[in-house]
Amino acid sequence: MAGILGMEGLSTAQVEDELRRGGRFVVFEYCVSFFVTTTKRSSDVYFVRAGQGTFILSLGYTLLSLFLGWWGLPWGFIYTPRCLATNLQGGKDVTELVVLSLLAPRYDPSLGY
Template identity: 85%
Template sequence: MAGILGMEGLSTAQVQDELRRGGRFVVFEYCVSFLTTTMRRSSDVYFIRAGQSTFVLSLGYTLLSLLLGWWGIPGFIYTPLCLATNLLGGKDVTEMVVPSLLAPRYDPSLGY
C-alpha cells in the first residue's frame, strides 16, 4: 500500500472498513503557466478516511494554482477547473485504486 498518502500503518482490512464507511481515494489538481506553456497536473493519491475533510490537503495545490495558473493562454481556463476540483474535495479515483489494492501480490519467494 505504499505510494498512497494517508494509508501509513493501515491494514487492508482497515482500509476496506473505512471505504465501507465512506472513505475514498482522491487526487488534487494544480495548474502552472509559463506564458506559452500551461501544465495541468494531478497530485499523488490521498486516502481520505470517512468524515475527514480535504480542505487542508488541497490547500497547497489550490494556492499554487491561484498564484501560478493564470499566466498562460489555457491557464485562465484550467485554473478555475483545478480550483473547483480541489474546493469540491478533489477528484475521486477510488474505483481506479481499489482493484489494484485487492489484487493478489506477486511473492518471489513463493514463486507466485
Template identity: 40%
Template sequence: MDIKINGAERLSAAELRQELQNGARVVAYGFCISIVVMSFKRGSGLYLLRAGEADWGRRLGFSVLSLVAGPWGIPWGPIWTVSTIFTNVGGGRDVSAELLAALRSQEPMPTAAAAGATL
C-alpha cells in the same frame, strides 16, 4: 500493490480495503503552473481521507497554488486554473472506487471447499 497513498503508509491492503468500505475516500487534487506560453496541469499524489475527515487545507492549498502560478500561460493557463480550482473545491478527484476494485481483484478466489459448497 505499489501505489503510494499519503495517510495509508502503515495500512495493509486488507486494512485499506476495510477503510474504503467504511466510508474512507482516496482523492487526488489538481494544480496548474504556467510559464509565459507553457502551461502544465498536474495532479497531486493520492491522499487517504478517513470517514468524516475534512480536507479543506489541501483543497485550498492546491487551489491557491493554481491561482497564483497558473493563469499566466496563454491560452490554457486561465482555462486549466479555473478547472483545477473547481475540481479541488468539489473535493478533488475521488479514485476510491477504482482503488477498491483493484484491491478486490487481488483477493484470492475462494475454492469450493472453502466456500462450504458440496458436490
C-alpha cells in the same frame, strides 16, 4: 499499499472498514503557467478517512494554481478554474481505480505470462 498518502500504519482490514464507512481515495489538481506554456497535473493519491475533510489536503495545490495557473495563454484561463473547482469540491475521487488496481492480479515472471 505503499505510495498512497494517509494510509501509513493502517492494515488492509482497517482501510476496507474505512471505505465501507465512506472513506475514499482522491487526487487534487494543480496548474502552473509560464506565458504560453501551461501544465496541468494531479497530486499523489490521498486516502481520506470517513468524515475527514479535504480542505487542508488540497490547500497547497489550490494556492499553487491560484497564484501560478493564470499566466499561460490560453490554457491558464481554462485549466486554472477547473483545478480550483475540483479541489474546492473535495478533489477527484479515484477510489474505484485504486481499489481495482489493488485487487488486480500481479504479474509473476515465474508463471511465464
